[in-house]
Amino acid sequence: MSSTLVIQQPQPVLVSRESDEWGSGICGCCQDVPECCFAFWCFxxxxxxxxxxxxxxxxxxxxxxxxxxxxISLSMRVSMRQRYGIKGDMCNDCLCASFCNACSWCQMSREMKRRNIQVLLVSAKNT
Structure with missing residues (x-):
């Protein structure tokens, strides 16, 4: 009797790199009005x-x-820039998180929708 061993390599979290820029500007709320209203009324x-x-x-x-x-807003913005390969710096992230916090969160939400890259959790546990 023989058995077959299958080894599957983990896949990267960043599957494709569409652009190294944000998909919309910090004040681009008109691109997704319902989310902008949600952020405005219940941030x-x-x-x-x-x-x-x-x-x-x-x-x-x-x-x-x-x-x-x-x-937290600053770290989420930096994490998102690194995950999606977006150019930028900590100074700009700090300014956006401090003075345009709701707009910054709206921009991050639009970016997640635009990129639509699923997070892949890799587990070493056999199922």
Whole structure:
């Protein structure tokens, strides 16, 4: 009796690189009016939903209430730039997160929709 061993290599999280720029500007809310309205009327809920769609803890954005520079918004923006290969720097991310926080979250949400790259979790556990 013989058995077959199949080995599958993990796939990268970033499958394709469409562009190294944001898909829309920081004030491009007209591209997705319902999400812009959601962010305007209930920003904490919008940030939590966007964070969950990104694959992080749902309540993580609520920690931003404790400082002048919203650390969670800043780290999400930097993480998204790195995941999607978007050019930029920490200074610009810090300015957007501090002074245009709702617009920054709307931009990140639009980018996730535009890229539509699924997060691939690789597990070493046999199922």
């Amino acid at each position: 904490p809920c919008f940030a939590c939903v966007t964070t969950k769609r990104y694959g992080q803890c749902l309540c993580l954005p609520l920690l931003d209430c404790f400082g002048f520079i919203p650390a």
